[in-house]
Amino acid sequence: MVRVVIIGGGAAGASAAARARRLDPNAEIVMVEAGSMITHAPCGIPYAVSGVVADYKSLMTYTPEEFEKERNIKVLINAKAVDVDPDKRTVTVVRGGRSETLQWDKLIVATGAKPLVPKIPGVDLPGILTVRLPDDVPLLKSELADASTVGIVGGGYIGVEMAEALLHLGKKVILFEMMDRLLPAALDADMSSVLAEEMKKRGVDLHLGEKVVEFRGFGGKVSAVVTEKGEYKVDKVILAVGVKPDADLALKAGAKLGETGAVAVNEYMETGAPDVYAAGDVAEKVHRVTGRKVWIPLAPSANKEGQVAGGNAVKGRVLRFPGVVGTAVTKFFDLYVARTGLSEEEAQKLGIKYDKAVIKARTKAQYYPGYAPVHVKMLADQSGRILGVQVLGWDHIVAAYADIAAVAVERGATIEDLFFADIGYMPATAPVWHPLIVAARVLSRGKL
Amino acid sequence: MVRVVIIGGGAAGASAAARARRLDPNAEIVMVEAGSMITHAPCGIPYAVSGVVADYKSLMTYTPEEFEKERNIKVLINAKAVDVDPDKRTVTVVRGGRSETLQWDKLIVATGAKPLVPKIPGVDLPGILTVRLPDDVPLLKSELADASTVGIVGGGYIGVEMAEALLHLGKKVILFEMMDRLLPAALDADMSSVLAEEMKKRGVDLHLGEKVVEFRGFGGKVSAVVTEKGEYKVDKVILAVGVKPDADLALKAGAKLGETGAVAVNEYMETGAPDVYAAGDVAEKVHRVTGRKVWIPLAPSANKEGQVAGGNAVKGRVLRFPGVVGTAVTKFFDLYVARTGLSEEEAQKLGIKYDKAVIKARTKAQYYPGYAPVHVKMLADQSGRILGVQVLGWDHIVAAYADIAAVAVERGATIEDLFFADIGYMPATAPVWHPLIVAARVLSRGKL
Incomplete structure (x- = not known):
């Protein structure tokens, strides 16, 4: 045994x-x-903090007892x-x-x-919080309860999602990202700017390209975030610089x-x-x-x-994990952000020559009410193979655009393959020329 | 030249x-x-009839004048x-x-x-309408204006979509389909029954497996649909038995x-x-x-x-059309129906041996509010190659599930390929185990 x-x-x-x-x-x-908790979903933390998800314990799929009983697995x-x-x-x-x-x-x-904690002065001050496990939710909620201004350090997935949660709770949010753009590991600057505009529109005080150098305290708690450019009064800090x-x-x-x-x-x-x-x-x-x-x-x-x-x-070796293509999804209120494959920056770092197309389209037929704008960026290498896709749009269906692209990317589809992909259509779900197909056509530079 | x-x-x-x-x-x-009209969208007709689309002329992407002027194409x-x-x-x-x-x-x-018009007695009676082109919308609207009960003959895409349109207009709808199920060319009986339930719930008087044998008239207009099983008083008839x-x-x-x-x-x-x-x-x-x-x-x-x-x-031979995998989408109110590849019936007719999985899942994380149920059926052949997928769910994102599957099907993906597909996740857009991946896992019969 x-x-x-x-x-x-x-x-x-x-x-x-x-x-x-x-x-x-x-x-x-x-x-x-x-x-x-086991079988827990850290991705749900921002929604449990905001109250969109009422009970943080629902972020657990199975209780330890269920797991022990139904599967005969000893859980400590x-x-x-x-x-x-x-x-x-x-x-x-x-x-x-x-x-x-x-x-x-x-x-x-x-x-x-686990969360990265940068070694900068004051980083250990009370009131500086990290986000890791559903177990952290009660503490996060109680710490944030009386804060009126919260500084978020880091514009990755957690930073963006926590910004939504905090606005939801009526807080003033100041977000600092050292890089020149939000979601720097996921999006290129052109696509990321769409998200930045949306965040500003919703009231986030966005500081991109601004490195946090110190946290200052008052009365033994964090009271200010200091960057290369200024000092910002805050009641609490969410530290989300990475993991x-x-x-x-x-x-x-x-x-x-x-x-x-x-x-x-x-x-x-x-x-x-x-x-x-x-x-x-x-x-x-x-x-x-x-x-x-x-x-x-x-x-x-x-x-x-x-x-x-x-x-x-x-x-013993009954299964193989074939790897990933970097598909990822997030949202900020009604703006959904999804990506798969390589970004322009990733392709550049690897020295892969690529061509790109950036289009703006709609999620439904142009005559059908309720369509949303969608931005699509598509990259292909010199042989025409699709390298990656970035999508931002005001409808959750655009998350699935990245999934369609992910299957195409991982199965080596070319621009022409994607153009001729048998993607479905009816006016309430997509335009007859699907945004991914339009992007492929534009990327073909007149060949399609 | x-x-x-x-x-x-x-x-x-x-x-x-x-x-x-x-x-x-x-x-x-x-x-x-x-x-x-040119560049017209017949798929939009039901929505122009219902008034969801206010102006039927918006079903035209370009006017003939625009096409002539912008593209220098003579349009007659x-x-x-x-x-x-x-x-x-x-x-x-x-x-x-x-x-x-x-x-x-x-x-x-x-x-x-063009619409099929079956050779049955009374089929030429005034008040029996077919649906073909956006140009038909004004006539359809005026013919239907004073009707209180409308018979729809045919439970294909047009029949289902027109049923929604007519309910939208406050009509009583009796739908007759000769086959034992709705969308018989798209769905197998098990999946089709989900749609049938929804149509009944919304008030459609559904008559499946009931062949229309005659139309009767009164005052020179259609007044009844006669089937093998009975006679039904109607004010108008939509004839949608196929094209x-x-x-x-x-x-x-x-x-x-x-x-x-x-x-x-x-x-x-x-x-x-x-x-x-x-x-x-x-x-x-x-x-x-x-x-x-x-x-x-x-x-x-x-x-x-x-x-x-x-x-x-x-x-001269600069482009090739590689064919289709039979992806199609429709909806009935909030229930979206999408499919790709082969159905069970199609596989059977072709003598292809297959295995199948039918699952019920959710469109979002189980803890995230607003998730919708989704039914997924997946078929694979004996080598494990995915043959087809049928999806029904109360969220328009499920239309894109068929698109994800379509790319997998047309690129020869196996059950294992689909299981390991890098499909994205965040709680508001998908469960962490995407319904397509769950279906692939079930279809693997314990291998995954």
């Missing part, structure tokens, strides 16, 4: 546990979770894995002040990512970091350390366009990586 | 004209349209092409009671489809009908008759899953076929 220990009860860990159980009814499976919550011994094949877990040792034949490290892999335990287990700084794994989610797997935000992935290692920590791939790791842990 | 005559000013004809002009600034291009409207002489290379056109002869070097037949290719002129030009009854064309949209092309609803297409000829008359492929025909007419 194989003993599987999984460190982490989030997307990757829980998927790994469920898959291992499915493939091996006899395995002894223990899942160790540092917080109180509020249990901090503090050490791994790869020779003795043990994990040391501290729970309720007591330490215990778990024995494993297969170890799956699914410890996720990093929470790789300590993986390293203790004998895994290595890859070139991206996340745990190196092969397509079986094996770390190279005997019988040690890593999955989810802690692990590197392969980018299917470039074949290179990337670190893009997102829930959908975490789930699938967990599934691969869990299956392989009990059955 | 090449002389191009295009018969038909709809999707295919207008695209052909625009493309020919783009590739050959010097060509003499004449487009002959029987009605008063209200001009009926009545004959083609393939030896003399002429088209005879009747306009305003006068006949004229156009000379062509290249002929593009884009005459579209057929309007192929007479193509045949006169020397084209042949293919096995489907539509005009046979190759991938260049050549009919085989010298310098005669056909495009759009009049022409057959290749189904990219089966490689067989099909006749699926829809606007998106008509546009692209027109573009291929127009380009090739002036430049």
Whole structure:
């Protein structure tokens, strides 16, 4: 009877546990979770903070009890894995002040990512908050309750989504992003500016290209954000400058970091350390366009990586994770932002020659009421292969445009392939020339 | 200077004209349209009848004057092409009671489809209406104005969409479909029943598996629909039993009908008759899953076929139309129905062995407000290749699920490919396990 220990009860860990159980009814499976919730959805935190989602506990798909009962997986919550011994094949877990040792034949490290905390003066002041787990929601809500001005440091996904949440709560929001644009890892400047305009329109005091250099306090709490350009009074700060892999335990287990700084794994989610797997935000992935290692920590791939790791842990190389193409979605109020593949900046960094098209279109037939504007940017390489797509539009259907493009990108479609793709039409759902097809046509430079 | 005559000013004809002009600034291009509108959108008719679209003239993208002025294409409207002489290379056109002869070097037949009118007693009675062109909207509106009960004969796209329009106008609607289900060419019985339930819930008096055998009149107008099972009093009838290719002129030009009854064309949209092309609803297409000829008359492929025909007419085999996978979308109020690839019935008819999964899921994270239920059916062949997907859900985003699946189907994706597709996620746009990925997982029968 194989003993599987999984460190982490989030997307990757829980998927790994469920898959291992499915493939091996006899395995002894223990899942160790540092917080109180498993199968939790950190992506829902901004909506639980804003109150759009009434109960933060609904961000948990299964309770630990359900998981134990329905899947016969032992779940240790509020249990901090503090050490791994790869020779003795043990994990040391501290729970309720007591330490215990778990024995494993297969170890799956699914410890996720944690917020980056930049080393700048005052960063440890009370009132500076980070966003990581649904467990954090009650604290975030109570900390923010009496704040009237909140500074957000970082214009990535969390920064943008928390800005919506805070406006929703009636706060004044000042957002600082060191780079020249919002969502710098996802969008090029031209597309990002559409989001910036929307944020300004909704009242966000946006400071792009402005580096935070210090936090100042008053009465023992944060009271101001200081940048290269000025000082801004705030009541609270959301620190959302990025995340990093929470790789300590993986390293203790004998895994290595890859070139991206996340745990190196092969397509079986094996770390190279005997019988040690890593999955989810802690692990590197392969980018299917470039074949290179990337670190893009997102829930959908975490789930699938967990599934691969869990299956392989009990059955040995039954599944392979093929990698990602960098599909990601966010929204700011009614503006949906989605992307897949490579951005212009990414292509440039890799020295890939590309051509691009940027169009503005509509989400429905021009005569049908309720259409929304949509901006589409599409990149292709010199052979015509689609490299990436960025989409922004005031209708949630545009999130799916990135999905259509993602399938095209990961399956090597060319501009011509996408132009001739049999995308559906009726006036209430799309224009007869779908925005993606129009973008492909423009990108063809007169060939289509 | 090449002389191009295009018969038909709809999707295919207008695209052909625009493309020919783009590739050959010097060509003499004449487009002959029987009605008063070009670049018109018949798919918008139900919404113009219901009043959702206020002005039926907005169903026209370009006016004939705009087309003439901006593209230098001669447009003859209200001009009926009545004959083609393939030896003399002429088209005879009747306009305003006068006949004229156009000379062509290249002929593009884009005459579209026309409603089938079954040969049953009383079918010629006044008050029995068909739906074909935006030009028909004023007549449809005035004919329907004083009707309180309308019989719809046919449960295809037009029947379903007109049912919505008529309910919108406060009419009582009785819908008759000979087959055992709605949208029989698009959906299998299990998925179609979801639509049937919705139609009944909205008040449609639905008669499935009930063949209309006669129309009876009173005072010289239709007053009853007679089926095998009963007689139903109606004030008007919408006859929507299907369409057929309007192929007479193509045949006169020397084209042949293919096995489907539509005009046979190759991938260049050549009919085989010298310098005669056909495009759009009049022409057959290749189904990219089966490689067989099909006749699926829809606007998106008509546009692209027109573009291929127009380009090739002036430049010779510069473009190829790769065919379709049968993607189609409709809606009934808030229930969106989309499909791509093969249905179970289609697979059975072709003797293709398949496996299937039918799931019910949600369009957003389970904790995010405003999610809608969605039903997904997915078919794969014995090698695991995805054959087709049917989707019904109460959110227009599900239309795009069929698009995602369409790209997967036409690019030969397997169940595993789709499971690992990098489809995006955020709680407001999709669940973390996207319904298509869940369907693929279920279809894998435990492998994923």
